Amino acid sequence: RVLFAADTLMPVPFFLDGSYDDLVTSLHNIKGGGYENVIQGHGEIILRGEIEHKIDADLSYLQCIKEHVEIAINRPNPEKYLRSVDIEKCGKSRIPLNGEVQNLHEGNMKALLKQYRAIQKA
Numbered sequence: 001r002v003l004f005a006a007d008t009l010m011p012v013p014f015f016l017d018g019s020y021d022d023l024v025t026s027l028h029n030i031k032g033g034g035y036e037n038v039i040q041g042h043g044e045i046i047l048r049g050e051i052e053h054k055i056d057a058d059l060s061y062l063q064c065i066k067e068h069v070e071i072a073i074n075r076p077n078p079e080k081y082l083r084s085v086d087i088e089k090c091g092k093s094r095i096p097l098n099g100e101v102q103n104l105h106e107g108n109m110k111a112l113l114k115q116y117r118a119i120q121k122a
Helices: 020-030 048-072 078-083 101-121
Strands: 002-006 037-040
Touching (some): 020 048, 037 048, 048 078, 048 101, 078 101
Parallel strands (some): 002 037
16 A cells, blocks of 8 residues: 655656656546555655645646646747746745755746647647
């Protein structure tokens, strides 16, 4: 009843080398698993009473960055707009991983913007 989630769960969701949609699907698949503990790829162990809240918070974060990328894609300078959206605007703390989560957050938004641009070109 212990899930070794690897990088599917981290202090901030991270999909730079993967797919936003696949990460969202993976998080939904983990929900309701009845786990006693979840071992994240990085960060603290998530305890039974925290697991569902953590997954919901991660899904909310991912929805937030998606909404900001959707706003940014229609602006003259999307990258500038996204630089103004710090991790705390999307409900996550900048403290975990010695502050590295802000860099992960910025990478997420750039990756999602790249995915949206690829869809627009198709």
